[in-house]
Amino acid sequence: MSRLVCGVDLGGTKISTGIVTEDGKVLNSVKIPTLAQEGPDAVIGRIVKSIEDVLAMSNLKVSDLYGIGIGSPGPLDADKGVIMGAVNLPGWDYIPLVDRIKEKLNIDNVKLDNDANAAAYGEYLFGVGKGIRNFLYITISTGIGGGVVTDGKILHGANSNAAEIGHITINFDGPKCNCGNYGCFEAYASGTGLARLANEEVNKGAESMMKELAGDGPIKAEHVFESARKGDALASKLIDNEGFYLGVGLANLMNLYNPELIAIGGGVSKQLDMFYDKMMETAKKKALRPTFEICKVVPAELGDNIGVLGAAAIAFNL
Ligand SMILES: [Zn+2]
Incomplete structure (x- = not known):
């Protein structure tokens, strides 16, 4: 059995x-x-x-x-x-x-x-990474987390804190992150980061459908995606930036871990079609050519x- x-x-x-x-x-x-x-x-x-x-x-x-x-x-x-x-x-x-x-x-x-x-x-044993010896998984939701499978094993590091990819610095004087540091990948490209950037723009007086969708509360990531799908200019710009930040993060990960496959999961990944092209175009520009060329980037498979x-x-x- x-x-x-x-x-x-x-x-x-x-x-x-x-x-x-x-x-x-x-x-x-x-x-x-x-x-x-x-x-x-x-x-x-x-x-x-x-x-x-x-x-x-x-x-x-x-x-x-x-x-x-x-x-x-x-x-x-x-x-x-x-x-x-x-x-x-x-x-x-x-x-x-x-x-x-x-x-x-x-x-x-x-x-x-x-x-x-x-x-x-x-994802490595049962999902989209099956049989892929050098594989990386990223979850993008309220935060950003990840795991690296290298030669078929999870990379743990010295005390199990390897691949805390949400907290790699992408802008050394950027906004404050939950971890206390500034300008972490997560502070820009997580759902929370996207919502924060949207609220900043609207609070400065920018006009956008996102305001109506949010009603009395703050704008959430889902409002940004919905407005962008309906053609809202500011929301579309924010989604474009989201793709750019994710592309920067992916390029770092490709250069560091040289995976054959990166799977993207988490709530924000359900909107992958909205920022995939910008993300890949950015990763292509920023990663070393061989690390970019070997690596496919796909949605995760295991869902809920x-x-x-x-x-x-x-x-x-x-
Ligand atoms: Zn952080």
């Missing part, structure tokens, strides 16, 4: 847990609130309960599992299985999550990795299941 693992996508607001087959099918899954404010013990209890629930739904026991994989926000230490003060998980200061789960469920193979690395490995599938993938990887 094919091996089965349980993938747990631990997020700041929800926990998604599913039983996953070796060929990347999710058999059963549950989604519950994290209730992160209740602290690590309560959240770990809910993770365990979610695993027991999907096992029961699937008529399985813990001993039927090949392993459990957990994708979580960082920073964390994947080797030690420890979460070290994740921003979205208050109170998680050096929590040995892997040991706690092993102990509670009496299972040996439990793996932890940050959610972007897990997603990258999920990527959290659970990515977490499962890291448990399949011994």
Whole structure:
């Protein structure tokens, strides 16, 4: 029988847990609130309960599992299985999550990795990166994250913080980023960065359909895309800039990691057609020719299941 693992996508607001087959099918899954404010013990209890629930739904026991994989926000230490003060998980200061789960469920193979690395490995095992030894995954949503698969392995670096690509500096005196630094890739090219630039323009008095779409609230990334699709000049300019910033980021990544394939996921990637050409034209200008020429850039494939599938993938990887 094919091996089965349980993938747990631990997020700041929800926990998604599913039983996953070796060929990347999710058999059963549950989604519950994290209730992160209740602290690590309560959240770990809910993770365990979610695993027991999907096992029961699937008529399985813990001993039927090949392993459990957990994708979580960082920073964390994947080797030690420890979460070290994740921003979205208050109170998680050096929590040995892997040991706690092993102990509670009496299972040996439990793996932890940050959610972007897990997603990258999920796309590598089950999705668009299948069989591609040098592969890079980028998620563009409220932030920008990424994972690098190099020679078939996730690149972790010295303490699991490699490929924090959202925080490479693309403008050394640029706007302040969530991480405290200035001019990070994420501060420009994430959905949040795009919305910030849109609000700045409109607050300076620029006319745009984005204002009407946003109503009384601030402009969001989705309003920029919708207005651009309807021909709004300012929104179109902002989307063009989005493509430019992403192209700059991609060129850096091509030069650093020399991947054969870059897959783009996350909410903003659903609008990839709007900025793909500008992004590639910019990357072509800025990357070294051989790193650009070998590299295809495509949408990620796993969609909404990527959290659970990515977490499962890291448990399949011994
Ligand atoms: Zn940053």
